[in-house]
Each structure stands twice: as structure tokens, then as C-alpha cells.
Amino acid sequence: MFKSYPLISRVILVVLLPLLVILIYGVNHLQASLPPLKGQLKAPWLSANVKVYRDQNGVVYLDGSDDQDIFFATGVVHAQDRMWQLELQKRMAQGRLSEVLGRDALGSDIWIRSLGIYGAAEQAWQNLSPEAKKSVTAYVAGINYWIAQQTVYPAEFTLLDIKPQQWQEIDTIAWVKMFALNLAGNMNDEIRNYIAAQSLPEKQLTQLFGDITSKFSIAQYSEFNQQPTLVALENVMRRNSQLQKQFNFGGQYVGSNAWVISGKHSKDNMPILANDPHLGLQIPSYWYALSQQGEHLSAKGMGLVGTPLIIFGQNDHISWGGTNMMADVQDLYFETLNINQKGLYESGSSWQPLGERIEIIEVRADTPELLNKRIKPVKINVRTTERGPLISDIKQSMMHPVSLKWTGLDPDDTSYEAFFKLNYANNWSSFENALSFLVAPALNMLYADTEGNIGYAGAGRIPIRAVGEGVIPLPAGRVNTDWAGYIPYQQMPKLYNPESGIIVSANDGLLFDSYPYFISHAFAPSYRSQRISDLIKNPERLLTAKDMMSIQGDTLDLEVKKLLPLAQQIQPQNEHQRQALELLKSWSGNMSADSQAPSIFIVWQREIRKLLLKDELAGFWNQQGQLDILQDIASTLPLTTVVELLQHPQWCVDSATNSSSDNCQQLINKAFKKALQVLSNQLGEDIAGWNWGELQHTEYAHTPFSHIRVLDGLFERRAPAGGSIHSVNVAASYYDKSQGFVQNFGAGMRQIIVMGDPEQHFYMNSTGQSGNPISEHYDDMVMKFSRVEFERFDAEPSQLAYVELIAGD
Structure with missing residues (x-):
């Protein structure tokens, strides 16, 4: 062969063979970055030995006689399995990503430094009890112990030519704040509302936003209604969007599903709790499956990497899960500066000095660094x-800069304390007491115990406003528009052993009916909670954990029924359209991956939105930033609003022809025709190949290598996806011409707990237990998660192989 094909032989010998040798050497070298599975490790920090068991999924079971030793061992295994994730999270919370990722991360660093996340974490640390502080200190010691032990680190460190830095106690508290920031998006809503109120006529505002429009009044704030103000708000929004796109932070209806049923609905005659938190999707997952057994600590479930605690799970007495309350905990204010004396802002009848600090951000040179100039450090005030x-x-x-008030920046924050105490709670009273320490994020927390009780408690600080309901930015200084305090914890919403025996939370406002305090205007529609309740209540038999699994995997979208009747009015023009219409007309709204109807419907409604809103909105602003924001409003309108707009012919007029004959039915027909063209181009002419799972896929993005060709294939993972934004099995996606619909938001893990039965604690992480790309557990749960399969915590981990951490010198 080599004589016959000399060119190929040269390529093999000169290029491919050396690359293969390097690859083999690299993989073998990186094997040393994986955790040991047997043997002993000396750990002088410990007071007593700890056994580290690992099951066939890489899930860890810690067994020791001292709680602080268990927290230390948690730090060790987090560092063993998720060292790059820890490094990334630490730098993100400190605003130091640019040091390793370069100028692409500069916007994120500026934003996080401006918020003052790390400084707020330093203040919060001072408020923690000695016991809570000890847990963090032990965890940090465990992380740093493993960093010091290792000479070979995961591939990301090699590729970026860096080494992991020591973890600090404040890094853990800062990550709790980043978790809270991920769940708080109210400032974005205020900016959208304000720009819409500036740009659109009142009639259109009312049709787009409904009753809430009455709270958009900005006439009395005319001195702030200037172009520099809009530009400033656009910039804030752009920074938020950058953080969301780069790191999958935030998003529409960021939340979760959680429900609990009492023993009267359960075949086992005991409560069952189910939970699947929804966040931006990434690899590795935010979550880490773990069992901890110490002197007093006996918890298992899903921990949050960066903290030593089980965030959602169970101990020997209770189980707990949670969802985002969607509470409005952020407000924007127009401040007034003193034009005669620099550095003062208006506060009531006096002028107060601005707090000021200089932040210096180091920025890595562009790749290749040898060929590019060093970037000067960026200084921000x-x-x-x-x-x-x-x-x-x-x-x-600017003259009227915009400030942010957010509960997550409160100096007396004790949120870590709440999660710490939850792990030790043993009844409803201690559960409630633990949650009284929660500041941010605001959560709906569900409860079950081994005595058969179930409950719900709202937790986190919710502001009481002197003026308004946080719908748009307000002026500060002259008028009292500040917060008047917080809803007292004793008056936060609660349920305990309701007569129905069922509690469902899915980010909607149903748990707040008749509640006297304002919580939010940003609740998710009730489609998910309604569907969950229907599936729980309808069976004429007692429910099992298997039924809960089926509910978590349910892909019926109840919102579909709002628009689907319009398909009945379409007259097909050819056989292709007839086939597509027949699929829609016989479709139940199930967004299953193996069905073609969801593909037709989703693309059709997308085309309706584009035709319906592009002309009506595009004529009212000149700035691109405002255009982007208002187009975002258009793309996320509820289908109920879209259907209502289709009842008003003025929304359906084509500006190119200005013809009233181009009515709404013609628009619907035109959108349907365009949808079929898009699908044909994307998936081919054969409708049988238009499965939703072919058009939509889940993307587990890796930071930073999802953004680098060649490396993206090594680090990123994808899977076919069913579901939609309003199905129980949530899938929020964006459209890309080359890829179709890319799901970047959904459940990050699933968990089901049958109380009183250690054999029935089921879970599944979205990617794998490890964050190390050469580990077999890096992605071994991706397809299982896609198929809504489950693993269970081992009730007898002592039968597994283990590494023993040995105390003493």
C-alpha cells in the first residue's frame, strides 16, 4: 500500500502517526488525574478514618465517625471528580475568568465585579454559626488536600497551561450567591417592561402585556426617559444575556418541578417526594450524587458542587426538595447625582457620598500567546x-445611573446556614427553623418525613415595597420608593398535611392564591403543575415510585391546545400540506421525541410570531439594542396572547403591501407554508423523518471548549430531546439554522424518594458523576437521562470497594 500510495503514506507517517502517539501518551498520562478506587491515603487533617465507597456509577458513599471528617472527605471527592468545575466556579464568582479564558470572559468578569458577589460573600461569612463555618472549613481543607496530592490534573488544566488554585471558605459562600443569581431574573423583566413602555403605543402594550400594563406608567419619570437611560439599560441587559449564553445562566421560567404525596395515595403507605430542578444545561452537571454518614450527619441526595451539603435529598428522618419561587427580589432604581459636587448621590433630603472601589482585572493574551501582545489589565471603578x-x-x-437592589447582596445573609441546618433537621419544626435562615434564593420547599407527614414552606426574603410592584425601574432619592422591609418569615406561605394529601410546585403562583403579600408577576403558567396534578389524581390505584418516574418523563404540553384549533381552518394546497395537517389535527399535544407533529407545530408557531409581530413592533424604535429586547419579548409571548392578537386584523397587515386583505387567516396559512419549507430544508421532504427528536437535541455545553472547534467534540455531549418549555419533562431550546432546535435549559437531575424505605431512593444525574473527560463516568448518564431512566442509592454500600482516608501523620 505504501508503494502504491506514496502521498497517503507520507501523511500517515508524518502527521497521523505522531498525532496518534501524542494522543495515546496524553490519555495514559491523564489517567493519573482519576481518583483511586482502592487502597489507603494518609490525610493528617482528619480526626478519624473515613471510608470512600464508589458504586458502578461512580457515586460516592462516605462513612466516618465525625461530621467534620465527612465534610473534609466531601471536599476530597469533589476535587477528585470535579476539579475543573471547582476552578471555573471559583473564578466565575470572583470575576477572574479573564485570567485564563481571555477577553471573551471580560464582560462576565466586569459584571460580577460590579455586582460585588465576592465582597457580599465575605460579609455573609461573618453571619454564620461556628458549626456552619466548621463544615465549610473542613470542606475547603479536603479540596486543597487533593490539589496538593496531585501532580496530574484534568485535561482542561493541561490545555490551558494552568494549575488549580487553592480553594477558600469564601469561595463556597460566593457560589451559593451565584446559585441565587442564577434563579433571579427580575431586573431583566424591569428593563424589558421599561423599554416596551418607552417604545410602544398604549393599545399595543395592553394587547401584549394585559392587565400588568397599568403598572408601566412612566410619564411621571420624564426626566429619566432619555436616550442615554435606554442605552444604559440595554447595556445591562446585554451583559446579562452574555452571561446567560456563555455559561447557561438564567433563562425564562428558571425553576423546577417538585411534588409530594401522602401515604394515602401511595402503595407503600408512605409519602413519596419527587423533584427535578431546572437550570441551564452543562457538562458536568451542577449536581453531585452523594451519601454522607458521620456521627450525627446521615444525608444522601444531590449536592451542589462547591458546597459540602446535600441541597435536595433526605436524612434518616425527613426528605426535602425545592423549586424556584419566581419571587421578585431585584429592583432597579434611577439614582440622581450631584452635578455641583462629584461623588454624591441624592438620598431623601440630603446628599450622601457614593461608595467607590477600584477593581483590576487581569486578561490573558489571545491564542497563540507567543504571537499576540499582552493585554493590559482592565481597571473599573x-x-x-x-x-x-x-x-x-x-x-x-451618566447623570441618572441605575442601581440594583437585590436580596442576595444583603450584608446579613445567612443562606448557607439554612442549607446546613436542613441536613440535620428531624421534623417539621426543625425544617421550618432551618428555612428561616434562607435569604437568597427564594424557594418553594417541599417536605416529607418518616412519620407520614408532608408539607410545603416558602423560604427566602421577599421585599415589601413602599411603591409599586417592581415592574419597572423607579427613581430613588427624592421620593420613598425603597423597600419597607421583608415579609416576616412567620407569615410566609405554608402547608402542612393538606386534606388532599397532594402538594405540587412548578414555579406557578397556585400556592399563593389569596396570599396577602405581593410575590411576583413572573410566575410560570400553570400548565406543568396542572398536568402533574392530573396525573397524580386520575389513577384509580395507589401510586408507586415508578409512577413518579413516568410523570417526570411526561411530554404533554397543555399550552399547545391554545393554538392548535387554528390548524382546522387551514385549507391544504397540496398533498404535502394535507399530510402535515392530518398529523396536527389528530395530535394530542404530546411533544414526544419520536413524533412528527411537534416539529410541525413548533416551527409553525414560530413563523406565526415572526409574521405577526415583526411589522407591528419594528416601527417604534431606532436603536438596535431596543430592537433586540423587543424582539425577545415577541418570541416569548404566551400562545394565549398570540391567539388573542390574531383576533385583531391590524396585527396581520403586511407593511410591504399595507393591504387589509392580507388578513389573519392568510397570515396563518402563510406561516404554515413557510414552516413546511423550513422543515423540508432541515430534515428532508419525507414527513416521516420529521421526528421532534431529530429536530431538537439537548446540548450539554462545556466551558470553555464547546466554543473551540475540534475540542467541542471531545468535551461536549448531545442527545435527542423531546419535551417543550411547558411539558413536565421541560425542554427550553433556541433555533439555529444549521442545528435545528438546541435545548440548553431543562432538568439537571431527577430524584424520587419513598420515605421509610432505603431501597427506594432513586436518582439520575444529567451527564455523569465525573467532570473528567477521560473518566467512564463523564457522560455515562447522558442517554439514561434522555430516556428518563433511574439509578438508586445503594442501601448497603459497605459491600462496595473503597479507599480509606487515614487520619494522623
């Missing part, structure tokens, strides 16, 4: 008022 940081300063200073 962060200013604050009594309400919070001036977040408009990220781009420019």
Missing part, C-alpha cells in the same frame, strides 16, 4: 449607593 451597585457603570457614567 465600581460605585455603590445605599441600595446597591450602580450597574449602569459597566458601560458609561
